[in-house]
Amino acid sequence: MTYKHHVPSLDRLIHELKKWPGVGPRSANRWANWLLKLPEAEIQKLRQALEDIKTNIKRCPGCFTLTEEETLCYLCNSTSRRKDLICVVEEPFDIARMEASGKFKGQYHVLHGTLSPLNNINPDHLTIEPLMKKITNGQIKEIILALDADMEGDITALYIGKLLKDRDIKVSRLAHGIPFGGNIDYIDEQTLGRALENRVDFSI
Amino acid sequence: MTYKHHVPSLDRLIHELKKWPGVGPRSANRWANWLLKLPEAEIQKLRQALEDIKTNIKRCPGCFTLTEEETLCYLCNSTSRRKDLICVVEEPFDIARMEASGKFKGQYHVLHGTLSPLNNINPDHLTIEPLMKKITNGQIKEIILALDADMEGDITALYIGKLLKDRDIKVSRLAHGIPFGGNIDYIDEQTLGRALENRVDFSI
Incomplete structure (x- = not known):
């Protein structure tokens, strides 16, 4: 099953999400759609959390x-x-x-x-x-x-x-x-x- | 079921992931663990994709x-x-x-x-x-x-x-x-x- 949207950044996001353990194309597609509609501030919180786990934790x-x-x-x-x-x-x-x-x-x-x-x-x-x-x-x-x-x-x-x-x-x-x-x-x-x-x- | 790690940025990431549709504490915890071990470059790709869907798409x-x-x-x-x-x-x-x-x-x-x-x-x-x-x-x-x-x-x-x-x-x-x-x-x-x-x- 392919979900090619021909929208490069969207297809890139789905590609990244599909790498997660246990995540198939269907879930990756669903979440990309959901993330797309998320307010800017919510996306920023997620991006910040992803950065923080790399910089803050020892x-x-x-x-x-x-x-x-x-x-x-x-x-x-x-x-x-x-x-x-x-x-x-x-x-x-x-x-x-x-x-x-x-x-x-x-x-x-x-x-x-x-x-x-x-x-x-x-x-x-x-x-x-x-x-x-x-x-x-x-x-x-x-x-x-x-x-x-x-x-x-x-x-x-x-x-x-x-x-x-x-x-x-x-x-x-x-x-x-x-x-x-x-x-x-x-x-x-x-x-x-x-x-x-x-x-x-x-x-x- | 609670998965409190008492590591603020980790708990924040899990909190954000739990907001996703169909994602419970178990999955959020599993992915946070996986993301934690991901190389810096992979995290950056994900963060970039999340930014791009907000800025590039019309x-x-x-x-x-x-x-x-x-x-x-x-x-x-x-x-x-x-x-x-x-x-x-x-x-x-x-x-x-x-x-x-x-x-x-x-x-x-x-x-x-x-x-x-x-x-x-x-x-x-x-x-x-x-x-x-x-x-x-x-x-x-x-x-x-x-x-x-x-x-x-x-x-x-x-x-x-x-x-x-x-x-x-x-x-x-x-x-x-x-x-x-x-x-x-x-x-x-x-x-x-x-x-x-x-x-x-x-x-x-």
């Missing part, structure tokens, strides 16, 4: 998440969070998801990726060294590995687990299992297998 | 579609299209859809809306007067009303049909084949092509 020197703070991010700066507990995540965006769960009140550490031998991503590409430094210097009691439940997540968890083997630190991973509201009929075998392996005691 | 004085040409648009300028046949559409974007059907080789006329008594859209808000002028001055033999199959489309077709009642001009509407309530933007080419071939007489 990495927090504490946990390596994204921040605009001059020194540490709002989480590292918080005085109400436990200092002896670190949750290791792959991406800065994972933090907002963890925070939404409302169940974690410790520190974070963003790896900025996962180990992937196939893609030549090795430990030097991630923030594993600063994580080890934190553990050596600090009073860390527990590390929670909140990594994706895929092969790269498994490899990375295994690697960090080995590094921490002889330290006096509790290391845990997020439980794998049936999602809340999930129906056993529709769960894939891998998930069900893990849910079975990691079954929890339910003696009442 | 209405063709012939058919009132969008164009960047100094005089007439590429369709009005074409020498290979019939001059005695006008297809009346609601929006500039409808033209790309009609062209994709490959069944129409005449001129277009963009109304820029439809009559809508409820929303106070009357004939003066549309390009109906220039359409009548074209018909009076020209050698137009047929008018095809390619309007959406909804109430506003019906009202507008009826109004134009009445204006052309005593003129020696064939007036037709796209065949029903378009489901009632359907929007031309979302019809596939085959259906649209058939609807064009089977257009029915609308002389009142």
Whole structure:
């Protein structure tokens, strides 16, 4: 399906929008039409936001998440969070998801990726060294590995687990299992297998 | 579901993206993450395209579609299209859809809306007067009303049909084949092509 309007800047905008993940020609066309009718001021807000994410955002020197703070991010700066507990995540965006769960009140550490031998991503590409430094210097009691439940997540968890083997630190991973509201009929075998392996005691 | 990152420019971008039609917090979050990792040059292309649609595009004085040409648009300028046949559409974007059907080789006329008594859209808000002028001055033999199959489309077709009642001009509407309530933007080419071939007489 083609949506060629023969209006160069319009076709250019649609071309750019089609690059976005999961966006097809139909959606790109629809949004271009919508953007075209948007007031100048709204377009400016969007353009400014696109510029700002490039110029204002840097990495927090504490946990390596994204921040605009001059020194540490709002989480590292918080005085109400436990200092002896670190949750290791792959991406800065994972933090907002963890925070939404409302169940974690410790520190974070963003790896900025996962180990992937196939893609030549090795430990030097991630923030594993600063994580080890934190553990050596600090009073860390527990590390929670909140990594994706895929092969790269498994490899990375295994690697960090080995590094921490002889330290006096509790290391845990997020439980794998049936999602809340999930129906056993529709769960894939891998998930069900893990849910079975990691079954929890339910003696009442 | 909230995705608050506590990074002002990032949260602002997500806020802007959520305004887009059909975009929820999940998609806005995903795209913000993707845009964040995009190279500076790609962001610039997007920002430029957003500026260009506001500064470069004007209405063709012939058919009132969008164009960047100094005089007439590429369709009005074409020498290979019939001059005695006008297809009346609601929006500039409808033209790309009609062209994709490959069944129409005449001129277009963009109304820029439809009559809508409820929303106070009357004939003066549309390009109906220039359409009548074209018909009076020209050698137009047929008018095809390619309007959406909804109430506003019906009202507008009826109004134009009445204006052309005593003129020696064939007036037709796209065949029903378009489901009632359907929007031309979302019809596939085959259906649209058939609807064009089977257009029915609308002389009142």
